[in-house]
Amino acid sequence: MSHALPDELLKRFDISGPRYTSYPTADRFVEAFTDQDYIQALEQRRAGSMALPLSLYVHIPFCESVCYYCACNKVITKHHERAAEYLRYLSREVELQVAHFGQNHRVSQLHLGGGTPTFLSDEELGDLMDMIRRHFSLVPGGEYSIEVDPRTVTEQRLQTLAHLGFNRLSFGVQDFDPAVQKAVHRVQPAEQVFALVAAARKIGFESINVDLIYGLPLQTPESFARTLTQVNELRPDRIALYAYAHLPGRFKPQRRIVSAELPSGNDKLAMLSASLDAFIDAGYVYIGMDHFALPSDALAVAKRQGRLHRNFQGYSTQADCDLIALGVSAIGRIGATYSQNAKTLDEYYDALNQGRLPVVRGLALTRDDLLRRAVIMAIMCQGELQYESFELAHLIRFKPYFARELEILEDLAEQGLLSMNETGLKVTASGWFLVRAIAMVFDKHLQQDRDRARFSKII
Missing domain, CATH: 1.10.10.920 (Arc Repressor Mutant, subunit A)
Known part of the structure; x- marks a missing residue:
């Protein structure tokens, strides 16, 4: 080897x-870029590039419990009624957006991220997709994906997701080792993930992704090697392998991680090296950075054909296109501009209550x-x-x-x-x-x- x-x-x-x-990069965004600058970009798009398809990102911030490694913008709550209020505001944001650039634009890529999008009930997910279809035209053959917490779905829920139009799933696994899962407050038995992936294949999802993280507390090269073996047995279409960045000063949940339990730098490098070898030996194509795909997956095909693209959702097979971002903290791109929504629900709701888009910072590119x-x-x-x-x-x-x-x-x-x-x-x-x-x-x-x-x- x-x-x-x-x-x-x-x-x-x-x-x-x-x-x-x-x-x-997003750390270069400035508050001098306001909702008015964003509106100007929308109206310029309306005048010049309406025929080009869009990418949509919808941020669902809610999670029932906190994963200690998490650096995402999220709201931890068991009160599912909060989702209904959030969806009302999402609908209001969409209405404000399309007022400036028009209805029924073609969409070739949709991604629901978070947080935990499957925090929403089946009915709420249905309402959300109905709202999107009222304002946008989802084109046949597009990429329509959703991030899934294995602890929040059943085979029946996966069938509902397929019925709603999703054709790609991303399962958050991180590590199969029970001790590591307990240390990061995300316990999900391997058997549960294997059963869900099997069900997703039977239902007919076009691509299944699994997220992994190396560098978590209690991980060792030996324990992570066992996870790698299990992932290769699972054989998802795509694998995203991330290095854990311990930044407790920036991300409050990480303060619950015991620093002494984190693997050494040498052990992290050993895990990375073993991962590269394991996935390539198993037949995966290295797409770039920390992404792998089976040779038959659309991402690997796009790389071979020189059609690979990249946006805020990562690598994509879709042509370079504008990205409409919806929801709290969501980041979008229109033409030569980037924009980001308010990072807290209070700020996000307050802007929409005032009848204005919740953009709080961004950048006009030189x-x-x-x-x-x-x-x-x-x-x-x-x-x-x-x-x-x-x-x-x-x-x-x-x-x-x-x-x-x-x-x-x-x-x-x-x-x-x-x-x-x-x-x-x-x-x-x-x-x-x-x-x-x-x-x-x-x-x-x-x-x-x-x-x-x-x-x-x-x-």
């Missing part, structure tokens, strides 16, 4: 960096931002750059413009992460595992700010 990456490279690049679901976004996304998705295409699209001379960046990349080329010539560069097989490190070279904001601790580890 050959290692996907040599240990010395794993150790060298055990650094923090952005995930590049956007560029510039010409340089747009160029660097195109470069970074080409690296993250296609793994190569042809300088001439950027020169023609952005009216620049690539090598003089990025002289400093290309000089830095020469060192990465010597490490075997990419190849360079006069006309472009290409990420190597080893470089794909460290693609964030390559993309980071073109991040002007990051190069000016060395405080990277707020980001997750790049591998």
Whole structure:
């Protein structure tokens, strides 16, 4: 068995960096960007690009119990009646949005995230999907996905999700080890997950994703190896493998994790190395960053064909499109702008009660931002750059413009992460595992700010 990456490279690049679901990254958003700026972007879209399909993201913040590792925007409650109020406000937000850019836009991608979207009852999920269909047109063949907490669904609920139009599921697993599950306050027997995945396959979902986290309390290379074996037996279509970032100063639930129980840096690297080997040996294709897919999955096919894209929902097969974000804290993209909604329910409700969109911050991209976004996304998705295409699209001379960046990349080329010539560069097989490190070279904001601790580890 050959290692996907040599240990010395794993150790060298055990650094923090952005995930590049956007560029510039969300930490660069400013409060000077208001709901009025967002409305202007919507109206410009209405005037110029109505034929292009949309992506929709809906944030459902509620969870019945807290998972100690969680860094998501969430509301912990057992009061399910709070969901009905939230859905009323979501409907109000949609009505305000479509008032500015029109009804019945085509949607090729929909994702319900959270929180726990399956906190909603079947009836509430039905009402939500009815509301979306009243205002948008979900096109045949689109990606319609929902995040699922295995503790909140049954086979019958999965059948309901399929009936509502969802064709992709993402199960939050994190780890199958009972001791680790107890340490992070998320106990869900492996048998339960296996039964649900089997049921989802029988129902006919097009793609099933499983989320895993390494670096959790009480994890060891030996215990995580057992989880890897079980995941390969489960054989989901896609796997997302994340490194746990312990930031208790920023995320209150993490303060309940006992720091002494966290694995050492060397053990985390051993888990990562074992994961790369296990999934590749099992036949998975490494998509980029921390995502794997079976060769037959649409994501792997898109990578082979050079059609891979990336947005706030991660890697996607859908063409680069505007993203309408709905709900508390949700982040969207319209044209050359990013926007984020209020992060608390009180602020979110208050804005809508006043008849205005709940946008509280965002960013209007500069010409340089747009160029660097195109470069970074080409690296993250296609793994190569042809300088001439950027020169023609952005009216620049690539090598003089990025002289400093290309000089830095020469060192990465010597490490075997990419190849360079006069006309472009290409990420190597080893470089794909460290693609964030390559993309980071073109991040002007990051190069000016060395405080990277707020980001997750790049591998």
